[in-house]
Amino acid sequence: MSISIRQNEASALRLTAVAAGHELALDMPAPQGEGPDPHDYFDTALGGCKAMTVLLYARRKEYPLETVEVKVERDASRERAGVYGLSVTLTLHGNLDDAQRQDLLSIADRCPIHKLMTQTEVEVTTRLG
Template identity: 50%
Template sequence: MTITVTRDTSGPMRHIVSVGRHRLTVDEPPDVGGEDAGPNPHDLYDAALGACKALTLVWYARRKGIPLDAVEIEVERDASHERDGHYRLSTRLTLGGPLDEAQRAQLLAVAARCPVHKLMTQVSTEIETTLKNG
């Protein structure tokens, strides 16, 4: 799947991200020249982690017959040392349903193994950037 990011001239920094049939506005906050019309790229990165944990928990609970009724994931960023090569994300899970302590512990362990968590912490990513003719 190709994700396309296209300039939206209705704002000074605004872009539209196209993922399949889905569209999402991205922007920057006013202090860096945007209008805050959507999340910025760091927000999307952080949100991917929270979304993956939530979806993984629901998938796992359904598969194992665990009575998980509600999931809320909070992701908090500490980018204060990003320029030094250290980016910290903290996640907090709120799980709803008639769960016992063993199920809660099991779901916590599963959340730490979601694919995006693994991608962010265990995989070396290579990025190639080229110019396209046209």
């Protein structure tokens, strides 16, 4: 998979990323721009992955999950010290019993992006084109 990113205007921080044929706006938060910024997409990847993982697992187990909402809150106050905090709240809608709810909570922490962020060493190579 390849993602391309282009600057929209020579003097602006507004960018467009193209992933799987879909355009995504990139910017800086106010006052420099209007957002969303790259951190927002990083955080969104985690929340989206947890939601999809929970939904797919609930379908496979035939749990009565109707919908899921995910809220991701960021604490970047210690990012320069090497700590980037994300707090995730799942809201599960449907006639689920306590055991099913706990099972879905547990599976959410096993989503691929959660694992990537917490259990994998990521290697990044940057070169000139």
